[in-house]
Amino acid sequence: MKGIHHITVSNATVKYEFDIKRNITIIKGDSATGKTTLVEMIGEYYESGISSGITLVCDKQCRVLAGRDWSTLLPAIKDSIVFIDEDNDFLPTREFAEAVRESDNYYVIVTREGLVNLPYSVEEIYGIRSSGKYAGLKQTYHEFYHIYGDHVPNESFIPDTVIVEDSNSGFDFFNGLSENKDYSVISAGGKSNIFKESFIRKDSNVVIIADGAAFGAEMDRVMKLVSGRKNIVLFLPESFEWLILNSDLLQSGEVSDILKSPSDHIESREYFSWERFFTHLLIEKTQDTYLKYAKRKLNDAYLNDAAAKKIIKTIPDIELM
Known part of the structure; x- marks a missing residue:
């Protein structure tokens, strides 16, 4: 997979909107910021479609990977955006990293820990924040923001x-x-x-x-x-x-x-x-x-x-x- 993929997922109370640009995107942050809710909504929509009360718009299939059978399930997932919550023990393993390397999917991973076996960019580490009500409705709008900003000098810097x-x-x-x-x-x-x-x-x-x-x-x-x-x-x-x-x-x-x-x-x-x-x-x-x-x-x-x-x-x- 390549390209930038825009994702909008919403129900009656919350809406998420964001772009996925690389094969690995990391979502960090404290509890109660909406990370797990996002993954759950992706999973519910994949299983039940519009009858779930969720709307999902993306040019690629979005789905969730979880559980001890992940290594059996993942090879069958092709050209998709795969969401993974942080409570999965396989995330830090070399086996998972190798499976990611060999696939053609993009991955959106919720984790608070550094995943040393995955080569992900500092530019693709995000938090989720609420930016108020969407379009005046009773729906909270969530967006991604960069966790790490630049740390370059504002004036000439002479190193030792x-x-x-x-x-x-x-x-x-x-x-x-x-x-x-x-x-x-x-x-x-x-x-x-x-x-x-x-x-x-x-x-x-x-x-x-x-x-x-x-x-x-x-x-x-x-x-x-x-x-x-x-x-x-x-x-x-x-x-x-x-x-x-x-x-x-x-x-x-x-x-x-x-x-x-x-x-x-x-x-x-x-x-x-x-x-x-x-x-x-x-x-x-x-x-x-x-x-x-x-x-x-x-x-x-x-x-x-x-x-x-x-x-x-x-x-x-x-x-x-």
């Missing part, structure tokens, strides 16, 4: 340390920039180590750079560290490859069009996370050029002064050059 998620080309790039500069660059060796490396250095000026397209499970504890601290900046582009593509270094109209609406181009069954798509796209578009890209080791052409400045220009208010 830059922490990069991995040790591949992204690290090579930022480490190369740091030569003869007054800051150091370290690799966290994976997103699960970002918190530890940041905590160790929490009293110095730190920039954290990680792939936002798959960093969702780490956000809660990292934001608890970052919130209220002006000396820690969290920069989460979709991925390092996206950063290059977004810099217009390639000067490709096709790439620019894709970046305007990635959902229309990213097939969920082929790409478990958007990070993988952007890596594939960059490799494909630079093949047989001087900018030929490889994930494991950075092509020195990207550290050329002109190229590096183009890439860095897309990073807000962080002094790296």
